[in-house]
Amino acid sequence: MKIAILGTGNLGYSIAMGILSQDNFNLKNLYLTKRNVDSLKKWDKLPNVKISTDNKKAVRFSDVIILAVQPKQLQGVLEEIKPQLNLKRHTVISVVTGRKINEIESIIGNEISIIRSMPNTAISVGQSMTCLSANEKGKENIEIAKSIFNSLGKTMCIEERLMQAATVICASGIAFWMRLIRASTQGAVQLGFDAEEAQELSMQTALGAASLLLKSGNHPEEEIDKVTTPNGCTIEGLNEMEHQGLSSSLIKGVKASFEKINQI
Numbered sequence: 407m408k409i410a411i412l413g414t415g416n417l418g419y420s421i422a423m424g425i426l427s428q429d430n431f432n433l434k435n436l437y438l439t440k441r442n443v444d445s446l447k448k449w450d451k452l453p454n455v456k457i458s459t460d461n462k463k464a465v466r467f468s469d470v471i472i473l474a475v476q477p478k479q480l481q482g483v484l485e486e487i488k489p490q491l492n493l494k495r496h497t498v499i500s501v502v503t504g505r506k507i508n509e510i511e512s513i514i515g516n517e518i519s520i521i522r523s524m525p526n527t528a529i530s531v532g533q534s535m536t537c538l539s540a541n542e543k544g545k546e547n548i549e550i551a552k553s554i555f556n557s558l559g560k561t562m563c564i565e566e567r568l569m570q571a572a573t574v575i576c577a578s579g580i581a582f583w584m585r586l587i588r589a590s591t592q593g594a595v596q597l598g599f600d601a602e603e604a605q606e607l608s609m610q611t612a613l614g615a616a617s618l619l620l621k622s623g624n625h626p627e628e629e630i631d632k633v634t635t636p637n638g639c640t641i642e643g644l645n646e647m648e649h650q651g652l653s654s655s656l657i658k659g660v661k662a663s664f665e666k667i668n669q670i
């Protein structure tokens with residue numbers, strides 16, 4: 407696969423990290439662009455990686471174009487690369503928050519494959535949850551996007567109207583879960599563990615909880631029932647957390663994030 411990432415900032419960098427660290431990724435060339443390429447220099451020596459500020463050149467040398475710039479930068483980049491786009495050859499994948507497929511089509515047309523995608527930063531370690539939607543032409547090439555993002559985690563094809571919600575749950579969700587892990591770590595320190603041990607305990611326990619649900623297919627409450635000994639310490643802690651608004655604050659946070667994303 408010949409892939410270009412236009413705008414290799416936080417998210418673009420994470421995607422590049424993921425692609426370059428997966429041994430089984432079918433990569434021929436990876437073209438990375440950004441305005442100041444200094445932070446990408448360490449990859450310049452890799453034989454299949456090219457670093458540049460030149461978006462047009464990156465498009466000419468690639469088949470899959472991943473757009474990873476800020477929302478306000480997208481229009482300029484699309485206008486710049488439009489003359490280089492080949493309707494048969496190129497698949498354009500946008501990971502830009504809040505920019506709809508029809509906005510992209512209004513600049514580069516609807517005869518080219520356009521896939522709107524929302525990965526999260528766990529893509530750098532091959533564990534992203536990535537949602538995908540495509541325009542009519544893009545539906546023919548959705549397998550290309552799936553093969554890229556399935557190599558870097560899991561994918562789900564969704565209706566485009568749900569893309570903002572998916573962004574909150576999966577992309578912002580990484581930050582939400584980090585805070586929960588940090589809070590649990592702080593609790594463990596208060597109970598006597600040193601900071602490093604506390605974080606390891608919290609991280610592995612979070613991974614174990616998610617793995618239990620993934621492997622068993624069970625509802626979280628079914629697993630909670632197995633842990634909550636009657637009159638025991640788990641239900642005592644859980645009920646106190648709920649009295650303090652744990653579930654309610656998470657749901658309100660998700661809603662606030664969703665309201666904000668609709669203003670971006």
Ligand SMILES: NC(=O)C1=CN([C@@H]2O[C@H](COP(=O)(O)OP(=O)(O)OC[C@H]3O[C@@H](n4cnc5c(N)ncnc54)[C@H](O)[C@@H]3O)[C@@H](O)[C@H]2O)C=CC1
Pocket residue numbers: 412413414415416417418439440441442459461474475476477479482483501502503524525526527577578
């Ligand atoms: N799914 C997720 O987990 C996340 C998604 N995002 C979304 O991803 C997009 C990028 O966000 P970040 O990576 O945080 O932004 P960023 O500002 O770190 O990266 C954007 C990059 O684009 C480059 N750039 C700007 N104009 C350019 C141009 N004309 N040609 C080539 N490169 C250009 C900049 O130099 C910068 O390196 C945004 O739409 C953001 O909302 C951001 C963070 C996390």
Ligand SMILES: O=C(O)[C@@H]1CCC=N1
Pocket residue numbers: 503573577578
């Ligand atoms: O915070 C944001 O607006 C972006 C979109 C999802 C993750 N980061």
